[in-house]
Structure formats: structure tokens, C-alpha cells
Amino acid sequence: MNLDLNSFEEFPAETTLEFEVDYIDFVSQGFSFKDLLTVKIGIQEINDEYYCQAYLTVPVEEECCRCLTLFDDELLTDFTFSIKIGKGDSVLSSESDNSDVILLGNGEHIVDLSDVIREAVMLALPSKPLCDEECxxxxxxxxxxxxxxxxxxxxxxxxxxxxxxxxxx
Ligand SMILES: [Zn+2]
Ligand SMILES: [Zn+2]
Structure with a gap:
């Protein structure tokens, strides 16, 4: 789930990315992804720091918590994160204590979005899915x-x- 900062000629920029959701090692009972996950990202650049506004959608199948039937639904969520270009050698994003900031080494331009997307999906999951409010x-x-x-x-x-x-x- 990569975003290539070099694919933009100028900022602010906007892009739409599609990912296979198999890459999210995420398991939940009565829940499955049905198709590609789509993330629309708006990027602003200020002093080598990139502020991203993302809007995520993905078709899913959920199990109704009342009648236990599977029904089609769509997860929709928006989230923000920023990308900082570090000084010196490559900085791993895992070294960041704030997961909403992705650190890149100097000269790097490929951003791994797996973590921020996984987090956004987790937060967007309904705790009590209902096939219908009136179920x-x-x-x-x-x-x-x-x-x-x-x-x-x-x-x-x-x-x-x-x-x-x-x-x-
Ligand atoms: Zn139901
Ligand atoms: Zn009965």
C-alpha cells in the first residue's frame, strides 16, 4: 500500500489509490472485504512536510448482530496523517511514536500506508453491525x-x- 510522492509534479495534489485488502492482516468474525479498498488522498506540502487528508471506502460483508444474516455494506471513513522527511539516514515509520506521522528518510519518496489504512479500517468497523435499523x-x-x-x-x-x-x- 504505497504512495509515491514523486508521482506528483506539484502540491497540493490529489490522487486515488486502490489496494487489495488481502494485505491487511486483519481478521474479524462475521466480517469480510468484498472488493478493492479505495483511498482518495489530498496532499498539501509545507516545508518538506506533507499533510494528507484521506477518504477511504471499501465494500464489505458483515454479519448482522441481531439476525446473524450476512449483508453487504460499505465502510466509509476519513482520516488524516502527515509525512515527514527526516534528516540524515532512513527513518523507519515504526520508530515514530505517533502512528499518524509517517517518517521518511532524506531522499525517500515511497510512503507505506499500510499502518494508517489498517488503523482507519479498524476505527470504521461498526461494533454492532445491523442489516437494518429495524432488524x-x-x-x-x-x-x-x-x-x-x-x-x-x-x-x-x-x-x-x-x-x-x-x-x-
Ligand atoms: Zn438483521
Ligand atoms: Zn419463535
């Missing part, structure tokens, strides 16, 4: 998906005749 979930009694069919469980509970039968036994 009726599963019947806790018989397990029927109440969005698709209704069951008789509730009717049974409030049916007085059954209460009477209980008294007889």
Missing part, C-alpha cells in the same frame, strides 16, 4: 428469523388456555 432479529425461543417469517412463540406465551392447562397438571 427484528431471531426469535429467542425457536430461532426463526423474524424479518422473514413470524413464529407462534409469542402467541403461545400469552395464550390463556395454556395457562389453564398448566394449572390442571
Amino acid at each position: 427484528r432479529g431471531l426469535c429467542p425461543n425457536c430461532g426463526v428469523n423474524l424479518n422473514e417469517e413470524s413464529c407462534k412463540c409469542k402467541g403461545v406465551e400469552i395464550d390463556d388456555r395454556w395457562e389453564d392447562l398448566k394449572d390442571l397438571s
